Amino acid sequence: KNEVEQSPQNLTAQEGEFITINCSYSVGISALHWLQQHPGGGIVSLFMLSSGKKKHGRLIATINIQEKHSSLHITASHPRDSAVYICAVLGGGSNYKLTFGKGTLLTVNP
Amino acid sequence: DVKVTQSSRYLVKRTGEKVFLECVQDMDHENMFWYRQDPGLGLRLIYFSYDVKMKEKGDIPEGYSVSREKKERFSLILESASTNQTSMYLCASRHQSSYEQYFGPGTRLTVT
Numbered sequence: 001k002n003e004v005e006q007s008p009q010n011l012t013a014q015e016g017e018f019i020t021i022n023c024s025y026s027v028g029i030s031a032l033h034w035l036q037q038h039p040g041g042g043i044v045s046l047f048m049l050s051s052g053k054k055k056h057g058r059l060i061a062t063i064n065i066q067e068k069h070s071s072l073h074i075t076a077s078h079p080r081d082s083a084v085y086i087c088a089v090l091g092g093g094s095n096y097k098l099t100f101g102k103g104t105l106l107t108v109n110p
Numbered sequence: 111d112v113k114v115t116q117s118s119r120y121l122v123k124r125t126g127e128k129v130f131l132e133c134v135q136d137m138d139h140e141n142m143f144w145y146r147q148d149p150g151l152g153l154r155l156i157y158f159s160y161d162v163k164m165k166e167k168g169d170i171p172e173g174y175s176v177s178r179e180k181k182e183r184f185s186l187i188l189e190s191a192s193t194n195q196t197s198m199y200l201c202a203s204r205h206q207s208s209y210e211q212y213f214g215p216g217t218r219l220t221v222t
Contacts, residue, residue: 030209031209033209033210033211035213041215041216042200042213042214042215042216043200043202043213043216044213045210045211045212045213048209048210050209086152086153088153090209096141096143096158096160096166097155097158097168098153098155098211100152100153100154101152102150102151102152103152
């Protein structure tokens with residue numbers, strides 16, 4: 001069983017909709033990464049957070065350490081947001097090793 | 111901006127060939143990582159290096175070796191490529207005092 005679970009696996013939205021992707025993990029962590037990967041592309045780091053909330057443009061990431069849960073929100077979604085979003089946690093006794101979720105494929109239709 | 115580059119975007123090799131994948135970062139990062147990414151399995155750590163000439167096995171090191179002779183360069187070596195090593199290979203780096211990893215563009219390797 002993967003220690004990092006993402007939901008949903010696939011998400012289709014209409015342009016302009018508010019989107020939420022969830023990530024739950026089972027181990028104690030030092031930090032949590034949200035990553036973005038466009039089709040055929042490399043991986044871009046969106047956020048690294050240990051507590052609370054971070055905002056960058058239309059993207060917002062929150063984390064609840066007690067509940068072992070994080071969410072990535074996209075406001076006013078756009079077709080260029082279509083990508084795979086990956087949650088990864090740093091912890092479980094290691095300061096080096098990231099444990100990755102399987103990713104959420106987001107498709108935003110115009 | 112941190113830049114992590116990989117030597118090839120696409121590579122096709124034959125079974126049994128020795129394959130070198132190169133990764134270079136320009137931000138003086140101590141830590142470097144090699145991952146492979148497969149559909150349905152996500153990203154898995156092959157090897158990482160926490161400093162020059164230092165390396166540790168990740169989750170799936172079998173069939174791979176690595177070399178870190180200079181701080182900016184981390185090489186992944188497939189001693190004898192096999193078809194089950196067909197995959198997307200991603201390199202990443204980070205400063206040892208930071209949690210955030212920066213990824214390269216990936217190398218899609220096909221072994222025929």
